[in-house]
Amino acid sequence: MMETKQQMDKLILKKAGHIWKEIGQHKKPEELQIEIEIYKKMLNLFQVGDYCYFVFSPPELRMEHINESVTELLGYTKEEFVFETFLKIIHPDDIQQYLNFEATITQFWQSLPPEKVFKYKTRYDFRIRCKDGTIKRLLQQVAVIQSDDDGAVLRTFVIFTDITDLKQSNKMVLSIMGLEGEPSYIDIQPVQALVPHKSILSKREIEIFRLLVDECQSADIAETLGISPHTVATHRKNIFKKTGTNSVLQLVKLGLEKGWI
8 A cells, every 4th residue: 555655656757747746838947036026926926824935946846945834824934845755645536637727727838839938827726634644625826936038937925825724615716816907717627728807897896806815905805906095985885895805814715615716
């Protein structure tokens, strides 16, 4: 039984390595200062509750700049939390879909012109086994922070957020979110043609929706968007009506279930 499990682990590692090396097209990234890029990307990534982050190099299958919060979130030290360990602790019922999602994301990135690689983030959720044996559901969000002139992805910025208490179903949802006006693709079926998502919210409502789930107050939203608090209140009312929710917490839960955030 142990030998069979080890063979399965090796198979999963080989399959995942093939997918991620396709992203980087077997090119090794050059060393670079990435701290500024990390903070820029964090502005576009949803965070609520406990989270950790790191940089991933697809060509080298290596995790870099691992945030110390990984220990608080998952129980593993930065030294223990390496690529091989990560694949082994994904829930066995989720690992195949995880790989399917990664293959779909790889296909999507490779279809983009080089200048658009940075204009998307990917998100999906899965279950993972912590060092103490408990199971958590993580929301994984990924944004590209380095590519070469041909658009090959050399480094990505990854955030894991604990959504165990926010999402009850075990359905894994993959979405690719457009930034800077690019289209979004919601609840994607893995490895198939992608159809742009037609949102039930207006462009302005989407902006306010994203600020609301980031726990911004109405006054802050008004200042950020350059509109009046009354206009923000009207948009909030419309957002709740269109989504069938009554509070920001319900909005966050719905967004996670539907793959909107």
